[in-house]
Amino acid sequence: MVFEKDGYRIHYAQAGEGQDIVLLHGWGGCIGSWKPLMRDLSTRARVSVPDFPGHGQSAEPPVPWDVSDFARAIADWMRALGMEKADIVAHSFGGRVAIVLAAEYPQLVNRLVLSGVPVPGLLEMRPSPRKRLRSGVYRALRAICSPALVGRVRAERMREALVQRFGSPDYRVLSPAMRKTFNRVIAQNLAVFLPRIQAPVLLVWGDQDTAAPIDIARALEGRLKDAGLVVFEGADHFAYLREYPRFYAIVRQFLLEGR
Numbered sequence: 001m002v003f004e005k006d007g008y009r010i011h012y013a014q015a016g017e018g019q020d021i022v023l024l025h026g027w028g029g030c031i032g033s034w035k036p037l038m039r040d041l042s043t044r045a046r047v048s049v050p051d052f053p054g055h056g057q058s059a060e061p062p063v064p065w066d067v068s069d070f071a072r073a074i075a076d077w078m079r080a081l082g083m084e085k086a087d088i089v090a091h092s093f094g095g096r097v098a099i100v101l102a103a104e105y106p107q108l109v110n111r112l113v114l115s116g117v118p119v120p121g122l123l124e125m126r127p128s129p130r131k132r133l134r135s136g137v138y139r140a141l142r143a144i145c146s147p148a149l150v151g152r153v154r155a156e157r158m159r160e161a162l163v164q165r166f167g168s169p170d171y172r173v174l175s176p177a178m179r180k181t182f183n184r185v186i187a188q189n190l191a192v193f194l195p196r197i198q199a200p201v202l203l204v205w206g207d208q209d210t211a212a213p214i215d216i217a218r219a220l221e222g223r224l225k226d227a228g229l230v231v232f233e234g235a236d237h238f239a240y241l242r243e244y245p246r247f248y249a250i251v252r253q254f255l256l257e258g259r
Helices: 031-041 067-080 093-104 129-144 152-166 176-187 191-196 214-223 244-257
Strands: 002-005 008-015 020-024 046-050 086-091 109-115 201-206 227-232
Touching: 002 067, 008 031, 008 067, 020 031, 020 067, 020 093, 031 046, 031 086, 031 244, 046 067, 067 093, 086 093, 086 244, 093 109, 093 191, 109 244, 191 214, 201 214, 201 244, 214 227, 227 244
Parallel strands: 020 046, 020 086, 086 109, 109 201, 201 227
Antiparallel strands: 002 008, 008 046
């Protein structure tokens, strides 16, 4: 199934009947990231899972987007599907979108489950000396890759070589257009949205998460109006998959049995 509007399209899957639950995947993920949870929740609810634009079977957005753009698109998609108020389960980048969605479109959001969500602006995260060194070397080498110095074609090749050498795995596989979107996404301050979230929030985190350290979860618990934290000891950024039976039981209790 496909939703289209304003030059973008969202491919999505849907199963079940009843209360609406939306599952939002992380960066580089897709509908398949939620296959077990969609299967299990759809026995008692209507579960809808989108591929974010630029992911899965959804085409890239027409221009570089930030998190607010993704949240607006998801809000439009939810309205088109007739959702009046949905529960949201989100991982990583999907959680960034869920935070903005809950703040900007509170009429669409009932409850939130967030796992492994980086939240720019929430904590002062100082990069390690090694990371600062790599960043400095990258900036210095990129300055040399100027079309005025080496020509346009050679500059593009050199810059791509730098990306492959210094970029993160997520960044290296992106198209040039999606790299611009990625840069806008990671730069957007999300902490400013937190005071506006009224929905109850369940935080489920792995204490070995290096992409979104456990300190973020603890800070979120303190900053959100109505939040609780469950920590999976020994689990990493993908706690929702590593500890799936436990994750499912907690989500089921929070969304379906705690009413």
